[in-house]
Amino acid sequence: MSESGQGRTAMTVSTVRRLLTLFGPLIGLAFVGVLFSILAPRTFLATDNLLLMPRHAAVIAIAAMGMTLIIISGGIDLSVGSNIALSSVVVALLLTGQSPQFLHWLLPSYNPWSPWAAAFGGIACGLLCGLLNGALITGLRLSPFIVTLGTMGLLRGLAKGMADQQTVFPPPTGLNTLLQRLAPEQAWMLLPPGVWLMLLLVGATALLLRYTRLGRHVYAIGSNEATARLCGIPVATDKLIIYGLGGMMAGIAGVLQFSFLTTGDPTTAPGYELHVIAAVVIGGASLAGGQGSAMGSLIGTTIMVVVANGCIKVGLSNWHQEVITGVIIVLAVALDRLRRR
């Protein structure tokens, strides 16, 4: 009797603690939401605008899921933005049936791929880039910061080379509608497919982190890698999987970025790696590793999108938005410190 009571108390304590971890970011989200609702009630709260924001959030949020895994494991991935651009270029090229400029001597052209196949091609490209990061980090025992700083340039250059430094214009396909406003006959979907995909991936990441061995290993590796080794955790294999998943998420984000632009632009998603990292950190993850959550990162992304959108609606220019986002990042980390005292 008393024992089960104790168990319940322990459970309540853990739930409360978990809620508290989300609480900070949630309060932040509520604050910016209410603020802009008051400042720009007509425009910010318009249904159209409320439906626009998740569409804007999708790319960053999905990339942030991969980054969440990587940051909790104590790593970092600076190549996310370049990976998104490369993947979107790959999708565009596959849809056009155009081979990369530097491979023209080998294969001048081929039959355009179907939209689905092209999307999977883009995701596979992201996955490969992630595995490359993971292999370099575990194989050469280099710091993730340096490796991904290198691949950030490498992948961006590759994207430009593949597209011959131009934007690739593929014929319109169904992929373009992933993040578009729903047509009236699609109203039953409630949200565009790309937004559903984002929610699905957030849920999958949350479950992975909490309910699988790999998920717990991610926390253990980030918290203390020596302990992880001592306990027989295959640290190198796990890291390869983590960076691979991170790359795959960036690939999916790349497909959505392509869908958003409807073109393959090798210079797209500039500085996205910092937006993605900021979203994860605002969401309560620690860059030292061992802490963070999928829901937190989703909330972090939402805060950034709400701020960006709200500033426009209130009529503030881009520089205001950058200042406010910067302040929020510092505040989030400072509040996190205070809470943990």
Place this chain on the structure above:
Amino acid sequence: MSDKPRLQMTDIHKRFGPTVALDGVSLSVDSGQVLALVGENGAGKSTLVKILSGAYRADRGAMWLDGQPYQPRHPLEGRRAGVAMIYQELSLAPDLSVLENIVLGAEPHWGPWVRWRLARERAAEALRRVGRPDLHLNRLVGQLSPAEQQLVEIARALAGHCRVLVLDEPTSSLTAADIERLFQLVGQLRDQGEAIIYISHFLEEIQAISDHYAVLRDGRGVGGGRTAEATIEGIIGLMVGRAVEDLYPRSERVAGDVVLAVEGLSGKVRLRQAGFALRRGEVLGIAGLVGAGRTELLRCLLGLDAVQQGQVRLALLAGQPLREAAHDSPRARWQAGLGMVSEDRTQEGLALNLSLSDNLTLSRLPFFTSPASQRRASGTWIQRLAIRCAGPDQPMRDLSGGNQQKVALARLLHHDVDVLLLDEPTRGIDVASKAQIYQLIDELALRGCAVLMVSSYLPELLGVCDRIAVMCRGVLGAARPAAELSEHAIMREAIGATELAEGEAA
């Protein structure tokens, strides 16, 4: 000199939320005196010392230095007033030179310029006082041995004209010879009129070094007096609040089949041609100095370090033939029933910011798991091992050293390993937890587990183990029954004195 004590602390109270850490502790140290501060982990020693240093402020109570009220608001103020702390973990900058470290934070200066000539003089004087005038001032501290680094830290305290020197578990990372030298130094400093507070779990050290002792239990001073008039049993009795009848329980054990056979095992560093056989129901001890290669042996056995040559053979189930496993990964070893407790609880043994249940179940998680199942598994062990905690979700960081170590051991029990590799399993933990761990080792041996235990604490090895092998400079000696060995004999072998004697005879 005044007749006032150098340091006096009276009626110190300190609370952390609902927990009373100190409940009216008083002590005093005279100049030219060594006071030993004794107590289990959690008894309040570190809180008391942190109040002395200025890291914490007392809720109530007063402190005097040479009769002057002393109320440090932060550690820097404590240091300026002449209270110097030497912690277990040294606080030196490894990339700076000996000289820079000694004068760090108190550089003699003229405006923005450091007066290096004066600094050198002061540093040289301090090194002379710690008995190492030969230590070159320009050497980088990171290149020195742990013992030398500790001397640099003591020299820093002396250069700052300290009035009270606090040594917190100073011997935990030193070799026996260095410990001997440290004791000599403490004696010299005492004779030079320093007041020294010495904190240690090793009661033998306290007997060797201190003039007076004070015992803390549950935040209260429960006794003290002249060390010469006290017995170890008496001090332990004060620490745990009851008489310790039998610290080392030992049932009738029957050695069974060989589960782990090692032949000619060499690692990349230190370890050379080690060989032994470990049987079920047996506790085999490995003695030796720090740095002799004992940890390297265990790490090779678990697959954490690469095996250069030699054989490690394991039997999975009772009665099965031994299987070659020298190049398995740690994961494969765990699956084969081998588990290890690290000597370094905080850096390697445990992930301190994860929860107790995450730490306990880490080596044995199913592909799909859940917080609830992890919690359930941990709950059992918390009860079985009487781990003091708020619950399975409490972060590891918040537990006391003894309870942390119990979790590290519980991980092996939860994994249900057959062979336990224990590296210094009782280092830095309180006597009550030690007794529980000895009890547990005995129970495991009775159940048919095999235990390989590395320890630098000889009474413990002699009390717990069936056989003991001594390691010296990477070479493992033959295992002999513990009953035939004495501390003296083990120490001779550990420092290589037997080889020397034989060499001279030949």
